[in-house]
Amino acid sequence: MTRQRDLPASLDLLRGFEAAARLLSFTAAASELFVTQSAVSRQVQQLEEQLGVKLFERRTRALVLTDAGELYAREVTKALNALREATAAVRASTTPVVRVTTTVTFASLWLVPRLAQFQARHADISVHVVADNTMRDLERNALDLAIRYSPEAAAGAGAERLFGEHVAPVASPALLKGRGVRTPEDLLRLPLLELDDPALSAPWLSWKVWCEAMKLKRPRENRGLAFSHYDQMIHAAIAGQGVALGRFPLVDPFLADGRLVLPLKGRQYATQATRAYWLIVPAPAARRAEVKVFTDWLRDQVAAQANGGKRR
Structure with a gap:
């Protein structure tokens, strides 16, 4: 039987450790989690204190997992992935949600002003916009699609060009x-x-x-x-x-x-400009009905813009 005191005091400690273990860098983990490097370092230290074992060897220019750290990282990664999947499943069983990430400028000047029209036509679908100028990992951050501003070479395989600038x-x-x-x-x-x-x-x-x-x-x-x-x-x-x-x-x-x-x-x-706007939709998200509704609407908006601004 699992006892409450056998678990870490905070999920944040596990998230900080998992990112640091995967990236082997407190700095890179901090950038991914949008916290400071010292915050990740403290999270790992607290986790080590609670477990009573060292998870990392801190060398001059490298961060290396101990044997215990490697074992724990494998299990923590499995557990966090299971939590992400369970969370996505619960959300999908209630109101359909489309989670979109894009740049701050594109969200502010192009996407958000058009969303009222989408909501008026599809009131049963909720749209969550994550405006961020970093390229977030869609799967890891439970995001359904991205609209990215980049050169073609950086857009990635399967990216769909929306328009240039x-x-x-x-x-x-x-x-x-x-x-x-x-x-x-x-x-x-x-x-x-x-x-x-x-x-x-x-x-x-x-x-x-x-x-x-x-x-x-x-x-x-x-x-x-x-x-x-x-x-x-x-x-x-x-x-x-x-x-x-x-x-x-x-x-x-x-x-x-x-x-x-x-x-x-x-x-x-x-x-x-040497960049364009690209639509990226991972295959699992593309199969969901609400994501297809949103991406079809998005393409309609782009086509209308190309035809002189009349929105459909």
């Missing part, structure tokens, strides 16, 4: 009023809103790269603001605080309702 300057009508913006040189006299991306992980969203494409020199002094998240920058542009590089089609709705306009009209003022 191009970039062009956008601003509020109020900011442009009376400014006489007719050329890229005119535009550079206005405050430029920046994405705070020192590593240039998305160079096509940089004014420096846009200026190079326009064969212009970027002004040394920028009187604009910088933001860590793209959606914040777009809302600043809507508020008239400067000119932003608009990501199309994500910002299409703001041009449609007049909150933003193109200061410079013409394809020659746009640059192409």
Whole structure:
């Protein structure tokens, strides 16, 4: 008979240990679990104290499982997987739920504004959105599908391309009023809103790269603001605080309702992103009726967007 005191005090201790044992790194485990490295280290230490055995050998540049650690890791992994499967089964037996992960920007500017329409047509299906700029493991995190923003090479086998992206300057009508913006040189006299991306992980969203494409020199002094998240920058542009590089089609709705306009009209003022939006649906999730309903709706939205924005 299992006694309560035979179990660890917290499931978090087991999750921290399992991730550290699988990755052989407290730092990598912390990144996966969205906690600090010291938190994972404490979890493992507490678990070792409760069990009365060492689970890891902590070497100078390596983390190595002890014999007891290897045995325990195998059993803990089985137990956690069983819990995940049981949880998914219970959820499936009640209200159907579709769990979607995507980037913060895509969720904020594209997906979430459309979800009210989906819920109106499919009130019996619940949609949970996990907005995160890291690529989560779908199975491990009990997620049904992902919409990822990546180059084709990184999208993975079986990924379905939804649409690409191009970039062009956008601003509020109020900011442009009376400014006489007719050329890229005119535009550079206005405050430029920046994405705070020192590593240039998305160079096509940089004014420096846009200026190079326009064969212009970027002004040394920028009187604009910088933001860590793209959606914040777009809302600043809507508020008239400067000119932003608009990501199309994500910002299409703001041009449609007049909150933003193109200061410079013409394809020659746009640059192409090197990433696209990809749909990833693991086979087990794809077989579920509610996931198929959601992905069919998603494809309809993409098709409608390509046909001029009329939603079906």
